[in-house]
Amino acid sequence: MKKLEVDFLGVRFPNPVVTASGTFNFGKEYAHLYPLSRLGAITTKGTSPRPIPGAPPPRITETERGMLNAIGLENKGVEAYLEDELPWLKAQGARVIVNVFGENPAEFALVAAKVSPYADLVEVNLSCPNVHAGGLPYAHDPAAAAEVIRAVKEATDRPVLAKLSPEGPTLRVAEAVEAAGADGFSLINTIRGMRIDLETKKPVLGHRTGGLSGPAIRPIAVRLVYELFQNTDRPILGMGGVRTVEDALELALAGARMVAVGTATFADPYAPLKLVQGLEAFFAGRGDTWLDWVGGAHR
Amino acid sequence: MRAWDDHRLRLVDKEVRGERGLLVFDAPSLVEALSPGQFLNLEVPGRLLRRPMAPAVMGGRLLVFVRGRGPGTRGLLALPEGAVLRALGPLGNAFPEPRGRALLVSGGTGVGPLLFLARRLVAAGRETVLFHGARDASEGFLLPYLRATGAEVRFFTEDGSLGERGFPTEMLPFSLRPGDTVYAVGPEPLMRAAARAAATMALPAYVSLEAHMACGVGSCLSCRVELKSGPVHVCQDGPVFPAEEVFFAETPHVR
Numbered sequence: 001m002k003k004l005e006v007d008f009l010g011v012r013f014p015n016p017v018v019t020a021s022g023t024f025n026f027g028k029e030y031a032h033l034y035p036l037s038r039l040g041a042i043t044t045k046g047t048s049p050r051p052i053p054g055a056p057p058p059r060i061t062e063t064e065r066g067m068l069n070a071i072g073l074e075n076k077g078v079e080a081y082l083e084d085e086l087p088w089l090k091a092q093g094a095r096v097i098v099n100v101f102g103e104n105p106a107e108f109a110l111v112a113a114k115v116s117p118y119a120d121l122v123e124v125n126l127s128c129p130n131v132h133a134g135g136l137p138y139a140h141d142p143a144a145a146a147e148v149i150r151a152v153k154e155a156t157d158r159p160v161l162a163k164l165s166p167e168g169p170t171l172r173v174a175e176a177v178e179a180a181g182a183d184g185f186s187l188i189n190t191i192r193g194m195r196i197d198l199e200t201k202k203p204v205l206g207h208r209t210g211g212l213s214g215p216a217i218r219p220i221a222v223r224l225v226y227e228l229f230q231n232t233d234r235p236i237l238g239m240g241g242v243r244t245v246e247d248a249l250e251l252a253l254a255g256a257r258m259v260a261v262g263t264a265t266f267a268d269p270y271a272p273l274k275l276v277q278g279l280e281a282f283f284a285g286r287g288d289t290w291l292d293w294v295g296g297a298h299r
Numbered sequence: 300m301r302a303w304d305d306h307r308l309r310l311v312d313k314e315v316r317g318e319r320g321l322l323v324f325d326a327p328s329l330v331e332a333l334s335p336g337q338f339l340n341l342e343v344p345g346r347l348l349r350r351p352m353a354p355a356v357m358g359g360r361l362l363v364f365v366r367g368r369g370p371g372t373r374g375l376l377a378l379p380e381g382a383v384l385r386a387l388g389p390l391g392n393a394f395p396e397p398r399g400r401a402l403l404v405s406g407g408t409g410v411g412p413l414l415f416l417a418r419r420l421v422a423a424g425r426e427t428v429l430f431h432g433a434r435d436a437s438e439g440f441l442l443p444y445l446r447a448t449g450a451e452v453r454f455f456t457e458d459g460s461l462g463e464r465g466f467p468t469e470m471l472p473f474s475l476r477p478g479d480t481v482y483a484v485g486p487e488p489l490m491r492a493a494a495r496a497a498a499t500m501a502l503p504a505y506v507s508l509e510a511h512m513a514c515g516v517g518s519c520l521s522c523r524v525e526l527k528s529g530p531v532h533v534c535q536d537g538p539v540f541p542a543e544e545v546f547f548a549e550t551p552h553v554r
Contacts, residue, residue: 025518032302045520053523053530058511060521062348062371067513074520214347266513267347269387270305 003283004276004290006040008235008258009159009183011120013040013095016290017248017276020239020262021046021099021123021163022071024272026085027092034273037093040258044081044089046099046125047115049107051077056206061195066214066241067263068193070207073101073128078111086118097237099163101125104132105151113155123161123237124152124182126173127189139189140168142176153181161237164228165189166220174228185228186237186260188221214263215241222254229255229295243271245278252290253297303390303516304328308341308361310382316437318368320376321444324361329386334393335416336507336539339363339386340515343371344378349387351512352408353484353538355415357447364411390515391538394505399478401425403450404467404493406432406485410441412507413484414448421449428453428474430467432489436460468492475500482506487548494542504542508533 004015014037019027021043027036036042055072075081078100089096098119100111112122126139126148138145145162152160162177164170164187174185190211195204203209221240228236238256242248243264251259264271283289312323329339333356340349341363350371355362367373378384394416401420405413410431420427427450431441439461445452453470454462463470468489475481475496481504483493490506497504510522510533522533526544531537 022520023514023518025520029514029517033304045518054520057524058521059523060348060511060513060519062346065347067348069513069519069521071520074523263347263513266519267342267349268305268385269514269516 004279006258006290008237009121011095011159013258015040015276015279016252016258017272017279018097018237018258018260019043019265019272020260021125023262023265026081027089027094028085030269031092033269035092036089038276039094039272040276041095041097041120042089043097043099043123043260044085045075046073046101046128047075047078047081047111048073048101049078049110051075051080058204058206061204061210063193063195063212064216066212066216067266068195068205068210068212069190070205070210072207078114082114086115090118095120097121097123097161099123099125100152101128105148108148109151109155112152112160116156116158119156119158121161122152122156122158123163123186124148125163125189126177127163127165137165137168139165139173142169142172145173146176146180149177149180149182159183161186163187163189164224166191166217166224170224171227171231174232178232178234182234184235184237185232186239187228188217188224188240191217191220213241215243217241218247222250225251225256226254226297229298243275245275245282248275248279249293252293253295255295255298257294303388306386306388308384308386310378310380310384311360312380313376313378314440315376316440318366319438320365320367321440322363322365322375322378324363324384326361326386329388330356330359330361333389335419336392336394336412337389338391338515338538339388340390340512341375342385344374346371346374348513349515351390351509351515351534353412353507355411355418357414357418357444362411362414362444364408366408387515391534392536394482394539397425397480398503399426399480400476401427402471402475402479402481403427403429404432404471404481404483404485404489405430406467406489409484409489409507410445413482414444416482417448417450427451430471431455432457432467432485433461434458466492468496472496472499475502480504481542483542490542491547494545494547497542505539506542506545507538508540508545509538
């Protein structure tokens, strides 16, 4: 359906619905349910140069209208995904956004370079800890984040999205990474939270803290996408608690050119497909298009 | 094994005793596809995430044993008959075949998958003994289901208020014979004790592990546990594992 088509940094997507990194792995688990090419794009699980075992259990716990996760960046490392997952995913006809991270700018760049042949876009996870700054996430430090983006831009010819955290100086980081060459943005990442068990009197998660996601954080996503849209001309991939057509349209009005579905997929593996179908049904009876809604709240 | 999908379940009957209960669902598309040991990621009223549960299939119906531990599982037990839920399944692996006689040891909600296994083994003409350990007589409502499997049933209560007094794992060593295969599903102390009893006689033993899961299908990576042979994800590599592979409580679970 033409009314959902989106041009995003020179890449054509049939619709604006994307899976959020870490909620769809590399797509194989879901490929028997529906063609992955039906979605706008698949964002793959965060990938580092080497395998990472991740955090101790429990790694997830449900909260009011949301969930906390502390997976600890578990992944098999870029070489495994280059062999088993990324070529397979491209062969499905899916558009692919590859989420990358590392311990330092050179590692980010290394992964970005290796995955580029399979990436329509490269998404840079700035929320991972900067080992050289005592574990402070890059997303809290505009200069460090800019350094990462500069390194990734040099390593890949694919458009680069900076994935922003809702914590720290989000808009200052956005400004810094844009100056460093970021082509677009994705936001929001999760917000750190904690649950404590009343019986054990200890934090529920093995890692103690975890990232809050789901409907509980959606208003924060709407606010930050709205504020970022006022500060940049670069396109925005918006996410945070999106499940329904209304959720997606609200983020579009705030300024999101594409939207990602994350936690909703855990509750319903068909959630991204249902959102595509819902948007198709919504625009079928209308004279306007998805793109007419993007940034609509600012006009 | 058939690929999982999102199935529709309709609650047709239930028995609730305090915080424990049995939900009986009509789920024609699912019951044919399930094998004993596999699990569902079951929608829970009013909650965001589903909950992994290993059911039984008996008489063409899906039986889910629930312990109401939090708002989600308590909400399940409070569902009215006729309620409709969604469930992802069948998920995970199934119990391997026994070599000779099968000795099944269940406790708590572990009764679901073992009741299912007992039913299938008896139907296949395999000699099967089913031990169930309960805290007290309030789990007596399980007896008709246990007996309906056709297996030899031994029912234990900690306080002796019904059946034999004590833990099933105390009596298990006296029942084991060369050639047996042991299956244990329940609280960790029960699985550990059953695994030790089997190991003492060099018998194969299988246990089913529980882990917090979001997706249940291998994408969220929440359910990683460390086995002696290395890391696994319970949802895809399990939930059934050889007992000798599992680090039980005394040893750290991960890394």
